[in-house]
Amino acid sequence: MGEVLSQNEIDSLLAALNSGEIDAEEMSDASDKQVKNYDFKRPTKFSKEHLRTLEIIYEHYGRLLSTSLPVYLRKNVQISVVSSEAIVFSEFTNALFNPVILGVVNFQPLGGNIMVEMATRLGYAMIDRMLGGEGEPLDKTREFTEIELTIVEKMLVTCIQLMREPWKNVVDINPVLERIETNSQFAQIISPNDMIAIVTLNMKIGDVEGFMNICLPFFTLESVMERLNTKYWYSNMQEQKEDELEEYIESLIKRVDVPVKALLGKTEIAITDFINIQVGDIIRLNTDVEQDLKVYVGNIEKFTALPGSSKDKYAVRVTSVIREEE
Numbered sequence: 001m002g003e004v005l006s007q008n009e010i011d012s013l014l015a016a017l018n019s020g021e022i023d024a025e026e027m028s029d030a031s032d033k034q035v036k037n038y039d040f041k042r043p044t045k046f047s048k049e050h051l052r053t054l055e056i057i058y059e060h061y062g063r064l065l066s067t068s069l070p071v072y073l074r075k076n077v078q079i080s081v082v083s084s085e086a087i088v089f090s091e092f093t094n095a096l097f098n099p100v101i102l103g104v105v106n107f108q109p110l111g112g113n114i115m116v117e118m119a120t121r122l123g124y125a126m127i128d129r130m131l132g133g134e135g136e137p138l139d140k141t142r143e144f145t146e147i148e149l150t151i152v153e154k155m156l157v158t159c160i161q162l163m164r165e166p167w168k169n170v171v172d173i174n175p176v177l178e179r180i181e182t183n184s185q186f187a188q189i190i191s192p193n194d195m196i197a198i199v200t201l202n203m204k205i206g207d208v209e210g211f212m213n214i215c216l217p218f219f220t221l222e223s224v225m226e227r228l229n230t231k232y233w234y235s236n237m238q239e240q241k242e243d244e245l246e247e248y249i250e251s252l253i254k255r256v257d258v259p260v261k262a263l264l265g266k267t268e269i270a271i272t273d274f275i276n277i278q279v280g281d282i283i284r285l286n287t288d289v290e291q292d293l294k295v296y297v298g299n300i301e302k303f304t305a306l307p308g309s310s311k312d313k314y315a316v317r318v319t320s321v322i323r324e325e326e
Contacts, residue, residue, distance in 0.1 A: 090192035112220035119210030
């Protein structure tokens with residue numbers, strides 16, 4: 001409803017019109033509605049509500065990445081959502097520089113693919129960190145080697161699998177990384193004029209900072225567009241019970257690699273003897289053949305076992321478990 005003028009305001013307006021201070025034609029033109037251009041070649045298929053819901057989903061996704069990636073990188077990781085917008089696919093690909101890290105993801109059971117684009121400096125930092133470095137990017141960009149792409153693929157698979165939980169309130173997905181492209185020309189998953197939603201995440205690994213872009217084509221999300229609203233998303237939120245939370249934490253812990261070693265025994269020899277050791281020499285240990293060995297998980301003594309073999313490989317048979325109270 002339009003604004004209602006008081007009697008004093010009406011009298012002041014009439015007086016200004018009579019005195020010529022205000023032109024009635026200018027007022028008439030100003031009251032006309034603004035005409036907004038509409039490009040029928042690029043129809044708006046993502047509303048503000050859709051984009052806002054995608055931001056909420058990937059804010060949750062960012063929190064999961066922030067807690068999961070440090071397990072692999074042993075480095076503090078901070079992730080936040082920067083923006084979300086709807087553009088045509090050609091604008092996204094034209095803004096990419098080669099080499100690029102583009103993960104093409106099968107977003108099953110939804111039809112079609114999505115794309116995950118990661119800044120190359122982030123990829124180089126992950127590679128350096130996984131290979132024992134400080135996590136520094138390269139000074140000069142170059143093509144990735146096969147070994148480096150294998151490491152990047154492992155990290156992308158980890159990142160993509162974490163999308164399942166944030167999308168659970170909309171649809172149960174099982175994203176699978178199909179391939180990695182380092183040249184944007186070979187990643188034409190849809191028509192250049194098709195609309196996509198871009199969610200941009202800012203990722204900081206230690207002191208290295210860069211963007212991760214999630215490209216979500218309308219064609220892929222078309223079947224669930226009516227669910228991409230905050231009301232539907234929050235209505236489907238289910239608080240995890242303590243048992244479910246424990247199972248989730250347990251599943252995360254089960255994926256962590258820990259070293260297990262069996263200590264055959266110890267001995268002391270002179271440096272001269274050590275230097276002159278030859279194949280076939282016998283080193284006498286401080287344990288007997290039938291004596292239980294100590295088995296360590298990490299640096300903690302956890303089991304006792306007897307030495308043996310299994311299918312032409314050395315092995316141990318656990319004889320007892322050492323409890324914490326022991």
